[in-house]
Amino acid sequence: MNADYAGLFQALRPEAYLVIGALVVLIVDMIWARHRPANRHHVALALGLISLLMAGYAAATSGASGAIYDGMFQLDPLSVATRTGVILLAALALALLPDAARLRHPAEFTAILLFATTGFTLMAAANNLLVAFLALELASLSLYVLAGFDKASPESAEAGLKYFLFGGMAAAFLLFGFSLLYGLTGTLRLDLIGQQLAQQGPTPLLIVALVMVLVGFGFKAAAAPFHLWAPDVYQGAPAPAAALIASASKLAGLVLFTRLLWPGLGSAVGTIAHLPVTVGWAPVVALISGASLLLGNIGALAQSNVRRLLAYSAISHAGALLLGVIAAGRTGVGPLFYYAATYGLTTVGAFGVIGALESAGRVQQLTDLAGLHKRSPLLAGCLAVFVLSLAGIPPLAGFFGKFAVFASVLQLGGLAGPAGWLVICAIALSAVALYYYLLILKQALVAAPADNAAPVRVSLSATIALLIAAGLIVALGLWPSAVLELF
Amino acid sequence: MNALPCTIYVSFTGALLALAIGSRSAMAARVVALLTALTAWGITLSAASRFVPAAGLQELVNAPWIPDFGIRYHLAADGISLTLLVLTGLAATAGVLFSWNITERTGEFFALYLALIGGVYGVFLSADAFVLFVFYEIAIVPKYFLIAKWGSTNREYGAMKLVLYSFAGSALVLAGLLWAYAAGHATGFSFPELVAATGRLDLTQQTGILALVFLGFATLAGMFPLHTWAPTGHVAAPTAASMLLAGVVMKLGAYGCLRVAMPLSPAAFAVLQPYIAWLAIIGIIYAGLVALVQDDFKFVIGYSSVSHMGFVLLGLAAANSIAVSGAVLQMFSHGVIAGLLFAVVGRMVYERTHTRELAALRALPLHRLLPFAAVVFVLAGLASMGLPGFSGFPAELTILIGAWQTNPLWALAAATGVLIAAAFTLRVIAVAFFGNAGRAGPLGPPDFEDSAARPAVAPYPPITWPEKAGALLLLGATIYLGLSPDTLLNWIRPALQSPAFHAILSGGAP
Numbered sequence: 003m004n005a006d007y008a009g010l011f012q013a014l015r016p017e018a019y020l021v022i023g024a025l026v027v028l029i030v031d032m033i034w035a036r037h038r039p040a041n042r043h044h045v046a047l048a049l050g051l052i053s054l055l056m057a058g059y060a061a062a063t064s065g066a067s068g069a070i071y072d073g074m075f076q077l078d079p080l081s082v083a084t085r086t087g088v089i090l091l092a093a094l095a096l097a098l099l100p101d102a103a104r105l106r107h108p109a110e111f112t113a114i115l116l117f118a119t120t121g122f123t124l125m126a127a128a129n130n131l132l133v134a135f136l137a138l139e140l141a142s143l144s145l146y147v148l149a150g151f152d153k154a155s156p157e158s159a160e161a162g163l164k165y166f167l168f169g170g171m172a173a174a175f176l177l178f179g180f181s182l183l184y185g186l187t188g189t190l191r192l193d194l195i196g197q198q199l200a201q202q203g204p205t206p207l208l209i210v211a212l213v214m215v216l217v218g219f220g221f222k223a224a225a226a227p228f229h230l231w232a233p234d235v236y237q238g239a240p241a242p243a244a245a246l247i248a249s250a251s252k253l254a255g256l257v258l259f260t261r262l263l264w265p266g267l268g269s270a271v272g273t274i275a276h277l278p279v280t281v282g283w284a285p286v287v288a289l290i291s292g293a294s295l296l297l298g299n300i301g302a303l304a305q306s307n308v309r310r311l312l313a314y315s316a317i318s319h320a321g322a323l324l325l326g327v328i329a330a331g332r333t334g335v336g337p338l339f340y341y342a343a344t345y346g347l348t349t350v351g352a353f354g355v356i357g358a359l360e361s362a363g364r365v366q367q368l369t370d371l372a373g374l375h376k377r378s379p380l381l382a383g384c385l386a387v388f389v390l391s392l393a394g395i396p397p398l399a400g401f402f403g404k405f406a407v408f409a410s411v412l413q414l415g416g417l418a419g420p421a422g423w424l425v426i427c428a429i430a431l432s433a434v435a436l437y438y439y440l441l442i443l444k445q446a447l448v449a450a451p452a453d454n455a456a457p458v459r460v461s462l463s464a465t466i467a468l469l470i471a472a473g474l475i476v477a478l479g480l481w482p483s484a485v486l487e488l489f
Numbered sequence: 490m491n492a493l494p495c496t497i498y499v500s501f502t503g504a505l506l507a508l509a510i511g512s513r514s515a516m517a518a519r520v521v522a523l524l525t526a527l528t529a530w531g532i533t534l535s536a537a538s539r540f541v542p543a544a545g546l547q548e549l550v551n552a553p554w555i556p557d558f559g560i561r562y563h564l565a566a567d568g569i570s571l572t573l574l575v576l577t578g579l580a581a582t583a584g585v586l587f588s589w590n591i592t593e594r595t596g597e598f599f600a601l602y603l604a605l606i607g608g609v610y611g612v613f614l615s616a617d618a619f620v621l622f623v624f625y626e627i628a629i630v631p632k633y634f635l636i637a638k639w640g641s642t643n644r645e646y647g648a649m650k651l652v653l654y655s656f657a658g659s660a661l662v663l664a665g666l667l668w669a670y671a672a673g674h675a676t677g678f679s680f681p682e683l684v685a686a687t688g689r690l691d692l693t694q695q696t697g698i699l700a701l702v703f704l705g706f707a708t709l710a711g712m713f714p715l716h717t718w719a720p721t722g723h724v725a726a727p728t729a730a731s732m733l734l735a736g737v738v739m740k741l742g743a744y745g746c747l748r749v750a751m752p753l754s755p756a757a758f759a760v761l762q763p764y765i766a767w768l769a770i771i772g773i774i775y776a777g778l779v780a781l782v783q784d785d786f787k788f789v790i791g792y793s794s795v796s797h798m799g800f801v802l803l804g805l806a807a808a809n810s811i812a813v814s815g816a817v818l819q820m821f822s823h824g825v826i827a828g829l830l831f832a833v834v835g836r837m838v839y840e841r842t843h844t845r846e847l848a849a850l851r852a853l854p855l856h857r858l859l860p861f862a863a864v865v866f867v868l869a870g871l872a873s874m875g876l877p878g879f880s881g882f883p884a885e886l887t888i889l890i891g892a893w894q895t896n897p898l899w900a901l902a903a904a905t906g907v908l909i910a911a912a913f914t915l916r917v918i919a920v921a922f923f924g925n926a927g928r929a930g931p932l933g934p935p936d937f938e939d940s941a942a943r944p945a946v947a948p949y950p951p952i953t954w955p956e957k958a959g960a961l962l963l964l965g966a967t968i969y970l971g972l973s974p975d976t977l978l979n980w981i982r983p984a985l986q987s988p989a990f991h992a993i994l995s996g997g998a999p
Contacts, residue, residue, distance in 0.1 A: 375594075375597075395629075396623040401623075412668065412670070413671045425664075430660060430664075433656045433657040437653060443633075482557075
C-alpha cells in the first residue's frame, strides 16, 4: 500500500475545515460567548457558517481526481457534487438556528451539526466498507444527539431515543452484511468487491448479505417497512435537526448506498425491467420502493400534524428515489442526484418555514399554519414554493426530479416489467399526494389567521436561507441541465 | 406573429406586478390586470390580423432547453392555436372586467388569475409535448386558490375536486407520454418525434398510450363520465374563474386531445374512435338532462358547459376535416357563450340577489329589476341553444354535418342534445328572469297594478360599466362569429391540412 498522505489531506480538506470549525465553535463558546447570552446564538451561527462555507468551497473545487489513498475514497463527479450539496444543505439547516431559541446550547448544537456534516461528506466519497460504516456512524450518532437536543421537550427526547434504537438496530444489520461481504470477497474496497462477486456469481450467502445491507439502506432512506422512526423524529426533533435529517442525511445516504449497490454489488443486481424477474437486489429495492410509495402517500392522507405529514411525504419520496437507484447504474446517476438534492432543498425549506414560525409559537397541527399569508407573506410564499415542489408542480425542481427519474426507469424496459408498472403507480399516486400538499397550502394561503395569532418575525439568517432554497428550487426547475451536466 | 410568445411573458410579468402592487392599492392591481389582459389580447389580435393561414405550425421560438432529455423550448402556432389564443385574450379581458368588484386580497386574486392565463397561453403555443405539459400544470394550481379563497357555495370541496381531477388527468397524460418516449426510444418530446416513437410500438401499446393521453386531456375537457368536477368546480368558483374555467381551461383539454393525443397513432385512434364518440354523445345528452332539473341557476350553466363540450369531443371523434374544424369553432364559440352565461349568473345576478336558487329567483321580477342582465342572458341563451345569427349555430351545425359523414347515427343522437339544450335554456330563462311575469300573464296581476307605490322597485345596485363593457365584448364576439364564421374557419381549415393531422383525418372518414 503506498500511502499518499498529501493526496489524502488535499482530498479531505472539506472534512478538515468542518472538524476544525466544530472545535473552534466549542472553544469560542466556552471561553467567551457563553458569558454573553444575547450573542451566543449569533457567534455559534457565524462560526459554523464560515466553516461550512470554507468546506463547501473546498469540496466544490476539489476536482474529480479518482481513487484516493489506495482506494479508500473515490472522488468522482458524484462525490464532488454530493459533498458540495450536503454542505450547502447543512448550511441552510444551520441558518435556522436563531429561530430555534429554545435550544439552550447553540454552540454544542452547531458543533455536532458540523460533525454530522463531516460524516455526510465522508459518506459521499467512501469507497471502502469500513470507511463507509464509520462515516455513516459518525453522521448517525451526531443526528441522534441533534434529534434529542431540545431538553425541555419530551417529544424531542422521544425522537432522539427512537431514532437511536432504530438506527442502532439498522447499523447492526448493516455491519453484519458488511462482514459477510468481506468474508465472501476478502476485501473491503468496493471496486474489488465488485470484481470478486462478478467472478463468483450469486450465492445464498450473498443474498443474505444483500438483504442485511438493504435493511440499513431502508432505514437511512426512511423507506417502508423501515420508516417507523421517521414520523416521530420529524415531529419531535428541533426544526434545524429535522431539516438536516430529512435533507442532507438522505442525500448522503442515497449516494453511499448507490455507490455500494452499483459499483460494489452491481453484478448481483437482478432485473426487474422485464419479466421474468431475476434474483438480485433490484427486486428487493423495488418492493421497498413500492411499499414506500403506497404507505407514504396513503399514510400522509390521515395526518393532521404538519411535521408527521412531511415525514410521510418523505417516505413516499423515498420510494421514488429508490426507483432512481435502480435506474442509476444503467442511465447514470444524474436524475437520482438531481432528485435527491432538490428534494433536500425543499425539505430544508419546509422545515425552515416551520422553524421560523416556531419562534412565534408551537407549530404542530396543520391549523397552526392558518393565516400564514397575513402573519408573514414571505414565509407563506416560500412555503408555497416548497410544498408545490414536493407535489411535483412544474416549473419547480420537484417536478423535473420526478420526471427525470421516471423517464430513466422507463428507459430500462418500458412497461414490460415491474419497474415500469411501479412508475405508473408512482405517477398515479402523485395525484393522491397533491391532495395532502394542498391541505397544507389551504391553511397557509387560504384560511384566516387565528384570533390570537401575532405577525411572525423571521431572523435574517433564516430569511436568507429560505430565499436561497426557494430561489434554487425555481432556478434548478427552469434549468435542470445545470445539475444534470455535472455527470 | 413573432410577438405571440410575449403573451406568456406579459401575463406572468403582470401577475408579479399585480402581486407586488396589490398590497398597496386594490385599484392599481385591477388596472394592472386589465392592462395586462388587454396587452396580451392585443398581441394575439395583431398577430391574427397579419396571419397568413398555412398548413402546419409556424415557428416562433425553438431553443434547446434540457438537452439531456432532448427537450426544446419550442413554441409555434397555426390557425387552431391562433383561434384559441384570441379566445383566451378575449375571455381574460372580460374576466378582469367582471371581477372588478373583488375587494379582498385583490392583488393576489389578479396575480393568480394572470398566472393561470399565462399558463393557458403557453399551452396553446407549445410545439413540444414537455413544454405543453409544463404550461398545462402551471394552469392547474392557481385554480385551486382562486376557487378556495374567492369562491362561493361549497368552495373548498369544489376547488379540491376540480384540481385533483385536473391533476389526475395530467398524470395520465404524463404516464402516456413517458411510455411513448421510453418504450419507443424517442430522442425528444417534439410532436413528430413522439408520433414516430409511438409508431415503433405494436398496436396494443399504441392503443394504451393513446387511451392514457386522450383520457387525461379529455378529463379536463369534461368528457363523460369524468366530467363531475366541472359543475361543482364552476359553481364554487368566483365569476371570473368560472368564466375562464368553462371558457378557456376546458379548451386546454380539448386542444390537448387534438394536438397531442390524436396524431400519436392513427391506427389506435381508429380503435378508440367509436368509444370516444359515444362517450361524447352520452355526455351531451346526460348533462343536458341533468341541467334540465337543477335547482341552482349556476349548476344549470355548469352542466350546459359539459353538454356543449360534448359537441367538441364528438367533433374530434368524428375525425374528418369538417367535424374537427367545427369542433375548434365550437371551442371558441362555447368559450364566449359560457363566459357570458357565467358572468350574468355569477356577477350580475348572484352578487345582487345573493341567491341562485331558481325557486327564490322565480319570486323576483328580475327582468324589471335587472333589465340589462335579462337582455344579455336571453341573447346568450339563444346563442347557447344554437340559434342562427350566433356563433353556436355554425359551430354545432358543422360538427353535426361532419359527424353525419362519419356515422349518421352519431349525428342523430347528438342532435337530440340540441333540443335538450333549447329546453333547459328556455326553462331557466323563464324561471329565473320572468318568473312572476310568466305566471301572472302579460297583463300583470293585481298586486303589480300599484307597483309604482312600492318603495323599492329597483333595490339592487345598477349594472356597473365594467360589467356592461365585458358583456358587450362577449356578445359582440358571438354575434360577429355567428354572422361570419369564415373568419375563423379560414384559419382552422388550412391548419388541418398539415401532415400531423392528415393520417387521422383521412383515416377516420368513411
